[in-house]
Amino acid sequence: MATSRRIERVAELIKREVSQMLLSGIKDDRVGAGIVSVTDVQVAGDLQHAKIFVSIYGTSEAKAETMAGLKSATGFVRSELGQRIRLRRTPEVLFLEDASLERGDKVLSLLNRLSQERERSAPSDLVEEE
Template sequence: MATSRRVSRVAELIKREVSQMLLHDIKDDRVGAGMVSVTDVDVSGDLQHAKVFVSIYGTDEARAETMAGLKSATGYVRSELGQRVRLRRTPEIVFQEDRSIERGNRVISLINQLNQNRQIDDAVAIEEVDEFDDE
């Protein structure tokens, strides 16, 4: 088992290298269908498996197409990592879609709606109080 510090360093290194591959090296047109960014990498304690979390901006169709392209490029990504990163064994790579950014945006928009509704309710309440005072 590798130390937690080593696991996190390897995860950061994989994140950086896969991000570079997405920008410059992966030629599959499906990967370019949506805007893709690597949000996180989770490496197992024995450094044998790595989950690469990607955020994809675009329609549902573009997301599905991009994930299919990433799944087909997994072998290429692993072999490139083996050349770029010096490890005894290159970890198995699995791409997973990360929708946390979308969920965060949805929560923020819901909070904003609640704040707007609260401001409207407060304004109505103030008007009612003013009307009551006028009587």
């Protein structure tokens, strides 16, 4: 079992290297269908598995196409990580879509709409009763 500090360092290294691969290493055209960024990497305590969370900007079709391209490139990504990061065993890679940015945007728009509705429904001249 690796220490939590080592797990965090390995996760950061994987995040940086996969981000570089997304820019120039992965040649699959499906990956370029949407704008992809690595938002988080979770590495298991035994350093055998890595969940890579990606945020994809684009239509739902582009997101599905990009996820299919990433899933087909997992072997390439794992072999590249093995060459770039010196570990005894290269972790198994799993790409997962991170929808937290979209959920946050939806919550912000709902809050803004509520704020606007409150401003419209509140009287403009508040009269205090004495």
